[in-house]
Amino acid sequence: MKLTVKELAERLNVPYEGDSEVLITSVAGLERAGTGDLVFCAKPKFLAQLETTKASAVILPPGLKFERTPVLRAEDPHLAFVRATEIFHRPYRPEPGIHPAAVVSPSAKIGKGVSIGAFSVVGDEAEIGEGTVLFPHVTIYPRVKIGAAAVVHSNTALREGVRVGNRVIIHNGVVIGADGFGYLKGQDGAHIKIPQIGTVVIEDDVEIGANTTIDRATLGETIVRRGAKIDDLVMVAHNVEVGENAILIAQAGIAGSSTIGRNTILSGQVGIADHVDVGDNVIVAAKSGVTGRIPSGAFVSGSTHLDIRDWRKFWALAPHLYDIVKDFKKLKARVEELEKSSKR
Amino acid sequence: MKLTVKELAERLNVPYEGDSEVLITSVAGLERAGTGDLVFCAKPKFLAQLETTKASAVILPPGLKFERTPVLRAEDPHLAFVRATEIFHRPYRPEPGIHPAAVVSPSAKIGKGVSIGAFSVVGDEAEIGEGTVLFPHVTIYPRVKIGAAAVVHSNTALREGVRVGNRVIIHNGVVIGADGFGYLKGQDGAHIKIPQIGTVVIEDDVEIGANTTIDRATLGETIVRRGAKIDDLVMVAHNVEVGENAILIAQAGIAGSSTIGRNTILSGQVGIADHVDVGDNVIVAAKSGVTGRIPSGAFVSGSTHLDIRDWRKFWALAPHLYDIVKDFKKLKARVEELEKSSKR
Amino acid sequence: MKLTVKELAERLNVPYEGDSEVLITSVAGLERAGTGDLVFCAKPKFLAQLETTKASAVILPPGLKFERTPVLRAEDPHLAFVRATEIFHRPYRPEPGIHPAAVVSPSAKIGKGVSIGAFSVVGDEAEIGEGTVLFPHVTIYPRVKIGAAAVVHSNTALREGVRVGNRVIIHNGVVIGADGFGYLKGQDGAHIKIPQIGTVVIEDDVEIGANTTIDRATLGETIVRRGAKIDDLVMVAHNVEVGENAILIAQAGIAGSSTIGRNTILSGQVGIADHVDVGDNVIVAAKSGVTGRIPSGAFVSGSTHLDIRDWRKFWALAPHLYDIVKDFKKLKARVEELEKSSKR
16 A cells, blocks of 8 residues: 555645655654655654654644644544555455355355354354454354444354454454353352353444453343453452443453443453442552442552562551551640640 | 253352243343343442343342342352353354365374364374364474363464363463563673473363463473463563462562462562562562562552642652651750750 | 483582482472482571482582482572473473374475374464474464474464564463554444554564464564573563563553563562653562653562451541541641740
8 A cells, every 4th residue: 555645635635745656555653654654743842753754744733833744633543553554554454255165054154255264163043243363373153142233352262152342353362251240158158150041242343352251141231332442461350340431451450340430431450340340531540459339430549569678567567557546646645735734 | 051040049059039931041230131031149339330230130149129121040140140141142162173275284183072163283203182172273393282261362372382271261372381571691791591491281171361371381391280270461470380270360470489378369560580489379469569478368559549749748758758857856856855954 | 211310410520428329310399309309408497308208319508517418419400400300301292293184375385204194383484493293183274384393382372473582482372463453433432443553573492381372563573582481371462572581470461562681580460551661670579550751670579468357447448548548648737836835
């Protein structure tokens, strides 16, 4: 793919300045850009870096002056750059068709233009929507339903009866619909398994990162709402509901029956206890452990580190601090007494 | 499956009240139940919800009055409900037999009634016990031994020589027996791999959640004792011993050579340092980091979160707190001095 | 493999004492050793245990006396034991050759002596170096390059264009090159995916533990430098650079664009925020959350646990502590005032 600055500006529907005939063949970051690359710069503080770039053109916001290369002007340079990236780089997708070394149940319904890779397995009565791609080594258990234009990468397992929406992207090694973790304590101390007969529903436009696990509900459904984005190695337990456009960053975990609101962000390694409601538009900072309800709009935190000497002193103190503070309050009363008597 | 209230009560071996001929076809939670569903209610606080349910029958403990639908009486309604669930819902299991697209070594011993799914691989001298199910895409390395009536889901790898007991359930993406993480520091700063020549033993009735990893011992065995239950994305390092009926909740991690006692619960995202003994019947609350021995019966905690403003103030203070407390003690002495002198 | 003490000492290039003809057939730990086993003991405190061992020979450092069995002398007994282990125990490797049930693209370049297991997939234009082993169920996407003498275990996915060096060991379920986690916020609240067109480079002699994920760069490369060792269930995000000989212990996570220095150790469950520089030779203790730059040579910590009663008291106090300390400082001023007046 080669486009002149003029052609690219037309495709992006933005104005440009400078030589209209310069050829653009790819996109790159400021440091690594070379001839033919388009870069972007959203803030004045990166202008110095821009001065030395070997890129052939740059996307800038209105008002930032630059004349060494052609400039495309966009209110949101990063968004325009994303659109340009999509023009030059299509994500790798295999051709439509069912690989001869795939095993597809005769009772499965396969939509038009579907691609099923080598060694993928599609179980009885499963449904795969139009244009969906199953890479090699995908295991679709019986009665799974996947919508249209979805992408499922290798080594992913969709367990019996799970439902996945349109345009969902599932990266490698994801497990959707393994049993929720539920047991009763038996008389003899052994654990009695609670059958996990619910399912998982992944709505449209969700993306799920590598090796993430989303467990099936005990009864009913574990739900990930439309547009939610889930990073790698995240754990979503049985009967959880993840809200629309929520963001779950890597290694976060949500215990059973909790709900995460719309647009809420759980940062990396956050843990949410079971049966907890986290509201809409909440930000939970990395590593926080959340044990109770969080109202909409809140910003809570948990992460920290200290120099090892400070850390040791601090935690040696921690178990005694409550008593020390009580002691402090008594001392305050005594000082007040002294002050009174000295005024006398 | 359809049973009358009378037939179901007989199967569960419990008394019932009300119309013996009402038909039950499934189980459900209180909110989602409809005609034909059985529900349960263990505590008076859910009775209000029960009043509006569309369920056809309910399991109640002795003493809770309810007349709108037939009632089954059980000392432990949840346990009776679990037994009813097992009657109406059998977990999905493929038919016995070896799929033509599986690769099974001629030297492997395959028990009666075993099911081996498409694209599963069973290595040399491996043994698969009677009635065990290997779903598609299971990789059994050479010399692995699996007991009877076990279930291994897709994308799981059992590495060379690993031993797995009877009735063990292994969910998707689990890795048992990858090398433990051990290196010596070489003269040049490079790490010298310590060969990991031990193995892993999983005893009977263990369940292991999706994408969990249990590493082989350096020498000897990593052991998970009978009846232990392990959730998703848990890490069990080399030479760890997990006690009978222990519970390891999602994303917990146990470093090398540590031992976890019987009936002990590690909550979500707990970390146990290496060479640490955690006793029997211990509860470690979510997110705790355990660096030293925990005696049997203890309950320790680690998880928290605060409003971001409180959090920032708190951790800005933390490195100085030790000195502040020392200062406080000096001040106390000075106040005592003042008190003495004012009494004079 | 059977060696006399004399033959073993020659192979290890160390002196020995005692009966040169005693046969050694394996290695073991002190507690489990039996006839034919070699053990080692690096410190005087284990000598008591050595007195009761059934091992047939022992490696000791100079100066530790022992006469019950033959002794091999080594400056670093653990290192000599590692070398002996390598003599008696070769890791399991399948025979060279391409299994008939593998699918290898005609445009892939396969080196001499390569082993490709059943159901492995090698994509278009991929390159597999001499002597490299792909176990069964490995998915190599198009244009991946793997060096010589590497080992890739089952259920691993190497995504399009990823590059892996020589002698790299990749355990089961690893995902290298899934999309980095990057979105722009759209006008309607929906997230716009930032195309992840970069790649991942794994340099020589790296080892990667089970179910670990290493994401591709947004632009450019995510890099793991030579000799770094990564444990199970670790998350390395897009555009991260992991330094030479760095150690990432289980369940650690590194967010986008951060750098980890040479020889630096991230302990278990550590989290590193995005765009953070962690220097060389740093130790980050388990569970720490690192949000800002850490200079070379630092040792920082984060992990803790307390008895549940201390924990509850401590965290009930935490949000108020800042104000309490302010209050303390005021009290101190008042005491000083009192002291002055009492001296008058």
